[in-house]
Amino acid sequence: MQHLSVLLPEAVDALVTDADGIYVDGTFGRGGHARAILGRLSPRGRLIALDRDPAAVASAAGDAALAADPRFTIEHTAFSAMTATLAALGVSRVSGVLLDLGVSSPQIDDPERGFSFRFDGPLDMRMDPTRGESAAEFLARADERHIAEVIRDYGEERFALQVAKALVARREGGRPVRTTGELADLVAGAVRSREAGQNPATRTFQALRIFVNAELEELEQGLSAALALLAPGGRLVVISFHSLEDRIVKTFIAHESRSEFDRRAPFAAPRPQRLRALGRVRAGPTEAATNPRARSAVMRVAERTDVPLGEGAAA
Numbered sequence: 001m002q003h004l005s006v007l008l009p010e011a012v013d014a015l016v017t018d019a020d021g022i023y024v025d026g027t028f029g030r031g032g033h034a035r036a037i038l039g040r041l042s043p044r045g046r047l048i049a050l051d052r053d054p055a056a057v058a059s060a061a062g063d064a065a066l067a068a069d070p071r072f073t074i075e076h077t078a079f080s081a082m083t084a085t086l087a088a089l090g091v092s093r094v095s096g097v098l099l100d101l102g103v104s105s106p107q108i109d110d111p112e113r114g115f116s117f118r119f120d121g122p123l124d125m126r127m128d129p130t131r132g133e134s135a136a137e138f139l140a141r142a143d144e145r146h147i148a149e150v151i152r153d154y155g156e157e158r159f160a161l162q163v164a165k166a167l168v169a170r171r172e173g174g175r176p177v178r179t180t181g182e183l184a185d186l187v188a189g190a191v192r193s194r195e196a197g198q199n200p201a202t203r204t205f206q207a208l209r210i211f212v213n214a215e216l217e218e219l220e221q222g223l224s225a226a227l228a229l230l231a232p233g234g235r236l237v238v239i240s241f242h243s244l245e246d247r248i249v250k251t252f253i254a255h256e257s258r259s260e261f262d263r264r265a266p267f268a269a270p271r272p273q274r275l276r277a278l279g280r281v282r283a284g285p286t287e288a289a290t291n292p293r294a295r296s297a298v299m300r301v302a303e304r305t306d307v308p309l310g311e312g313a314a315a
Helices: 008-015 032-040 054-061 079-088 105-109 135-141 144-155 160-172 180-190 202-212 215-229 243-256 285-290 292-296
Strands: 022-025 046-051 072-076 094-100 230-240 275-282 298-304
Touching: 008 032, 008 094, 008 230, 008 275, 008 298, 022 032, 022 079, 032 046, 032 094, 046 054, 046 079, 054 072, 054 105, 079 094, 079 215, 094 215, 135 160, 135 202, 144 160, 144 202, 160 180, 180 202, 202 215, 215 230, 215 243, 230 243, 243 275, 243 298, 285 292
Parallel strands: 022 046, 022 094, 046 072, 094 230
Antiparallel strands: 230 298, 275 298
16 A cells, blocks of 8 residues: 555645745655655754654655755654754754655564454554564563553553453463454454454554553653753654554643743742644545544644743744
8 A cells, every 4th residue: 555644735835834944754754745845944954853763764766866966864763762863974954854654554564563353463553673572572471461551551452451361361361463354353352342344453453562662651752852952943743543642742732832940949939931832633534534643643733932922932
């Protein structure tokens, strides 16, 4: 399946306010947003792309147009490390940061990556298969309580305990789950009721993917890193695909859009407002009809501002 970048024109319109600016695409994927951003930049502009998936970095390196564009740089790293990565490139301030969260179609469609129950393959699920523990390795060593917590907290699965019990029972019987097909079949037997139009393994697969890749922790660190890099007037644009991600983004923007007093120092000046929320965007009916990933997408936009409340900045 071809990867279609979600909310492409909306994201680029919100992000690029200065054609001469430096921008960060924290999730290059297959470059849909990156190419559109470059299309808005002048010869003096610059785009630094990041991705922790070696296959995504290789796809950028193999693109002749990107490789020949002096405005474009790609680094193999997670966006949570963008501050140090950009510092090594001599960049301390940027005009905008884009984060397009979740998995891409090429990752889902490759059975060897283990992201999807649509294909049988190794139960890996790592965004960067060169680092960390695979989903199969986690399930081979974690206890029932930990497995249940992961599936419940990250997948919001009502039958998390039943799935965990079945996984541990199979493991103790000498047949640990090692493939996506084995996991999907096991979950189908453990989940007693099914949501219309949804495979019963959907929530468990989501939970394991989020956990294995520490996606929520990466997001929290990435948002803080983006805020530290944004110049005044710079834009933060985040596209999320499920409620756990969107809640983190919404809470972060809301917190940084307030001026706060330190209760331990009541006479000190308040910490100034650092962001101004600019809006929340959903895909329109045409995009939602043609791109299934767009149906759950939520894009939030904020602008960096160091003006304290009461001096012209809107909350």
